[in-house]
Amino acid sequence: xxxxxxxxxxxxxxxxxxxxxxxxxxxxxxxxxxxxxxxxxxxxxxxxxxxxxxxxxxxxxxxxxxxxxxxxxxxxxxxxxxxxxxxxxxxxxxxxxxxxxxxxxxxxxxxxxxxxxxxxxxxxxxxxxxxxxxxxxxxxxxxxxxxxxxxxxxxxxxxxxxxxxxxxxxxxxxxxxxxxxxxxxxxxxxxxxxxxxxxxxxxxxxxxxxxxxxxxxxxxxxxxxxxxxxxxxxxxxxxxxxxxxxxxxxxxxxxxxxxxxxxxxxxxxxxxxxxxxxxxxxxxxxxxxxxxxxxxxxxxxxxxxxxxxxxxxxxxxxxxxxxxxxxxxxxxxxxxxxxxxxxxxxxxxxxxxxxxxxxxxxxxxxxxxxxxxxxxxxxxxxxxxxxxxxxxxxxxxxxxxxxxxxxxxxxxxxxxxxxxxxxxxxxxxxxxxxxxxxxxxxxxxxxxxxxxxxxxxxxxxxxxxxxxxxxxxxxxxxxxxx
Numbered sequence: 001x002x003x004x005x006x007x008x009x010x011x012x013x014x015x016x017x018x019x020x021x022x023x024x025x026x027x028x029x030x031x032x033x034x035x036x037x038x039x040x041x042x043x044x045x046x047x048x049x050x051x052x053x054x055x056x057x058x059x060x061x062x063x064x065x066x067x068x069x070x071x072x073x074x075x076x077x078x079x080x081x082x083x084x085x086x087x088x089x090x091x092x093x094x095x096x097x098x099x100x101x102x103x104x105x106x107x108x109x110x111x112x113x114x115x116x117x118x119x120x121x122x123x124x125x126x127x128x129x130x131x132x133x134x135x136x137x138x139x140x141x142x143x144x145x146x147x148x149x150x151x152x153x154x155x156x157x158x159x160x161x162x163x164x165x166x167x168x169x170x171x172x173x174x175x176x177x178x179x180x181x182x183x184x185x186x187x188x189x190x191x192x193x194x195x196x197x198x199x200x201x202x203x204x205x206x207x208x209x210x211x212x213x214x215x216x217x218x219x220x221x222x223x224x225x226x227x228x229x230x231x232x233x234x235x236x237x238x239x240x241x242x243x244x245x246x247x248x249x250x251x252x253x254x255x256x257x258x259x260x261x262x263x264x265x266x267x268x269x270x271x272x273x274x275x276x277x278x279x280x281x282x283x284x285x286x287x288x289x290x291x292x293x294x295x296x297x298x299x300x301x302x303x304x305x306x307x308x309x310x311x312x313x314x315x316x317x318x319x320x321x322x323x324x325x326x327x328x329x330x331x332x333x334x335x336x337x338x339x340x341x342x343x344x345x346x347x348x349x350x351x352x353x354x355x356x357x358x359x360x361x362x363x364x365x366x367x368x369x370x371x372x373x374x375x376x377x378x379x380x381x382x383x384x385x386x387x388x389x390x391x392x393x394x395x396x397x398x399x400x401x402x403x404x405x406x407x408x409x410x411x412x413x414x415x416x417x418x419x420x421x422x423x424x425x426x427x428x429x430x431x432x433x434x435x436x437x438x439x440x441x442x443x444x445x446x447x448x449x450x451x452x453x454x455x456x457x458x459x460x461x462x463x464x465x466x467x468x469x470x471x472x473x474x475x476x477x478x479x480x481x482x
Contacts, residue, residue, distance in 0.1 A: 003304035006453035011040040015131035026310035035132035049316030056369035058307030067112020069105035075219025082215025098336030101216035129193030139181035145476035185328030250359035257386035271431035297376030309369035311360035377450025451475030
């Protein structure tokens, strides 16, 4: 076998599988999948967004490629930025997201992926771009999960005619099976693969469309200053397992939760275990220093046959509602998310790192990279990734059980819990109500609880049966064994 991939869409996963079949390593595969996700998961990931990647190769020290944005405005902030609130209806609740050209930060997705490929990959970037460029050119059918996200965020997409036209030929929310093509993005990606850097057209059009004259904050100085960082990972020891993850706030909070879970003994009943997990999740919430993230995100995990593992999380916020003209790229709205700007909008000094909850993670078993995982799901990321880690590394669960198990997430006075799969759901809810003022039960496994796409090399399994991947059922994820 060449490796195993887990991702949020079949086309995303197949891009990685194609690269593994061609002899690429885990980083090559993740880069190819990330680029394909810009087409296959267009509201969850974008070349106009950012992300983070954790890399563990057998012959190199583990590292984190941090390509998350900072605050722009070095060229000045317009007196009247293009910036407005849009109410998004989640069914049981609504939330206001701020969009418009004044909500966009400098995207680092393309330079981040280029750096990762050059430093840690083995194949030419032009080869890694090909699957994404091909599906953007030929088109792919919209998945049901993708259309659901479009329905959720349609008030943002619908505010701009060009954005709406890119995703819908009939002017309404796309329906499952409709063909989505993006020939402009295909051309951009091909140029990106040839040049090894963000094409000049993208930068010039971005500055023209999102600069102060148009109500945005982006200037040449912001583009020049925005840098991809390669950092040492955060390390967490759990018995024979070493967990490596984001050095930012998301990785720190994940560590708080998984260490709390590993320190105690598993409970005898579902109710007792749910309370124990909720307490650990609450400890992570209390350690957050006022930051969390509510952006749309997706995740990719790969373990290869060379002894390497790679995990990457990508985000575009909810999108600002506008494209970079002529490119097919929707820009992020990182400056318009309240939880990324907890003290107010457009008040942070330029260059301030935006807080990020994303936590792409790799776990080493007795020094060998064997387990890659991560999740979308905003401020639930820390809880759901920690819970899956705990079940595999501490409880010894198989990967399907660990990813599919009912999830719990807690904040101050509030707890959310999935009931599907529990032996006594009423007892679980009753136990949680004794400790939390508000309990929000979900009868079924829910999109709300993130998308943990995970892959594992089970070193205890027989040869030929060690590689295993699980795509998140809550988000239409898939796994491909190559």
